Amino acid sequence: VNGEFGRRLTGHARRWALPFDTLESEYGQPLHYEGVRAAAAGGKYAWLWAVHGETSTGVLNDLAQLKQICREYGMRLAVDGVSSLGAVPTDLSGVSWASGVSGKALGAYTGLCFVFQGDEPRVSGDAQDLLPVYMDVDAYEQSAGIPFSQSSNLLAALDAALRAFETDAPYAHTASRYRSIRSAVEEMGLRVLAPREHQAPYILTIALPKELSSRELGQRMLDQGFALQFESGYLLERNWLQIASLGHLKEKDIVRMLDVLRLFVETMGKRRQLPLTKEAGPQAVAANR
Structure with missing residues (x-):
């Protein structure tokens, strides 16, 4: 756990009365990979649950490291990929379960959820009696088709949205916008929570x-x-503010947004005698002077 959505995973596990332990890192910092490795070495865990793109903080956790740890210690990996899918190139080989949605970075209508499975789902015993049938992936698998009605409009919109990902162009555009927005925000003297080397290139959390x-x-x-x-x-x-760089954004709109943000930061700061932040670099100091 290193953010709000990692914490929500623990809530899911608690609601299902699963036995689990939690390894927490400070919000805004990457997962504690050596701590994960040390815990896995104890040999008592079958699964590792983690968030890939921690939307709440703007940190992109290292999926390759998590997969490597699971390979070394014979664990299965479950990944929340809701925000990262379509925002960054994502290799799910070696992942047992992953989740995604039709909205967010994929840019289709909200309303569809994906479950990517590397293992054959099987539910038995008490779990089978407790699990809502619409949430039972085994039921979908055994139906050899579509067991419940789906919205053809949502599926058609998703099909259209996915065509943009036949090349890597969407990823490049998202990353380019992120870099320009982050530089501008830091020049205002504001602190971006996630370190650059661990930043998800699609959402900035400003502390x-x-x-x-x-x-x-x-x-x-x-x-x-x-x-x-x-x-x-x-x-x-x-007291955090976030800027997302997803979707079909126009450069002129991004420039105007940053101009307006700069104006409000300056006027609100003067009104409250805002000091320069210690984290502000030379460029930010020069800009404010």
Whole structure:
């Protein structure tokens, strides 16, 4: 666990009364891979659950390292790929289970969930009696078809969206936009939570100083037509603001969004005598002076 969505995995495990242990890292930092390896070496675990792209913090966890650890110690790997699928090239070989959705980075309509399986699903005993049939992947497998009605509109939209991924162009565009947005944000003297070497190249989490309110800044941006993320409880609690670089964004709109954000940061900072952050680099200092 190194973010809100890793913590939600523990909630799922707890609701199903599964026996598990949790290894936590500070929010904004990568997973503690050596700690994972040391725990796996004890030989008492059958599964490792983890989030690939931790949306809450903007950290991209190292899927290759997790797969390597599972290979070495004979564990199966379950991955939450909801945010990373379609945002970064993702190799699911060696992953037993992974989840994804039709919205987010894939850009189709929200409403479909994917389960990628490397193992043949089998449910038996009490679990079979407790598991809702719509959530029973074994039921889908055994039907040799589509056991329940699906929305043809959602499927058609997904089919259209996936055509963009016949090349790597969407990944390159997303990463390019991220780099320009991050540089501009840091030049404003703001701190991006995730270190550059562990940054998911599609969403930035900005840890605002206490002199700036994420709620007020986010609402001001929304009033100008820019929907930054700030309303989730875990963001408000930590005074964080997020900028996503997914989708069919136009360069002129990104430039205008950054100009408006810079204006609000400066005016709100002056109003509250905002000091330069210690994390701000030379470029940020020069810009503010």
